[in-house]
Amino acid sequence: MEKNDISISVIKRLPRYYRFLENLKNNGIIRISSKELAERMGLTASQIRHDFNCFGGFGQQGYGYNVPELYKQIGDILCIDSQTKAILIGAGNLGKAIASKVFVGDRGFRLVGIFDKNEAISGKVIKGIPVRHINYLENFCIDNSPECAIICIPSNDMKELTDLLCKLGIKYFWNFSNYDIAMAHPEVLVESVHLSDSLMTLSYLANSEEGEG
Amino acid sequence: MEKNDISISVIKRLPRYYRFLENLKNNGIIRISSKELAERMGLTASQIRHDFNCFGGFGQQGYGYNVPELYKQIGDILCIDSQTKAILIGAGNLGKAIASKVFVGDRGFRLVGIFDKNEAISGKVIKGIPVRHINYLENFCIDNSPECAIICIPSNDMKELTDLLCKLGIKYFWNFSNYDIAMAHPEVLVESVHLSDSLMTLSYLANSEEGEG
């Protein structure tokens, strides 16, 4: 794959393109120009064409882009149909939300196991998958070789857990904790969601706005 | 406030600085140089000094930065101690997670109300706050004038809800839905968390990595 020369800023825009195109497609729109898509998304037409061209250009001069086709193409770029096996660590409210919402419709991953250290919820079933006690993590990974771990626990126990998961062959982390996995394990790939950072950003913006005209 | 000329890239780094400094402080470290902080955070020393200087520079030549003081300063910049009143819309798993986790320790906001359209959970208490039926939203806002709304519901009903919330004086949105509030209401301030986008980014990266050396 020659994907590695695509800049991260372009990559970060792909899922949003995908969502907008999904929406257009669901509304029966089959053709769109970079100009109109730009207006809908709050971008420039130039940027949209530039972005799509990183992957070869899916448009047609004088016509624009075919929505279902472009949607399919971006989905393929995102490998939306791949089924990378993922396990969820932490079945609290956040873990449950992630398991039941975000995996709906599959976004490149397939949830195969859920683990929690709280024995009281062992055996409960979320989206058809039983919650296992964390003690079974090691054997489960040996038997099923998941490649992705979704971290929905606090940072406290993360060092030991991360070391173990890496040892067990986990290569991709979707990390909701504030533990810095990438710093400790530069060999794995980490996508982090820092909820508190997002809230603090809003706090900054909300309070800085007040002085405006 | 003269905050408005600070670039968004700097702002987005502030919460991470804040977390790292909190950690250093909790570990009893009282002095740090830009060089050492850079190593710990995976940034350049130059960038750190440049960033801090946007706000006036909190260091001392030949010494470095005083950790507790810098921590305090960045907290102040983020207005971490402000208590902007916030309401939560949607008390499903995600809403519960947000209410019970992220607001712990306060990050510039104070949760004052929780609403859900599901009558079955009306009256349940989360973090000391009763869940109210969504029908009471309007009166509650008139009585309590919250300025921030946290959106933890799917995009379906968002248009009407957003229009109503804006009419009721909500100025800041922490948006977990995929509905584009900012596009519909350019007058308000929106910080969005697109969980599915984050997962799709990981899917892209995971699948593009395979071809690497």
Next chain:
DNA sequence: TAGATTGTTAATCGATTAACAATC
């Protein structure tokens, strides 16, 4: 004082935008 490290400007790098030739 000498050493260390900041604050700050200048240089570099990368990302976005503008422009236009190619072409449907």
Next chain:
DNA sequence: TAGATTGTTAATCGATTAACAATC
């Protein structure tokens, strides 16, 4: 063919990094 709109290069803009004088 004429009009529209892409693909693609060049120009601009902004962010990051390097360098060093200021100074603790």
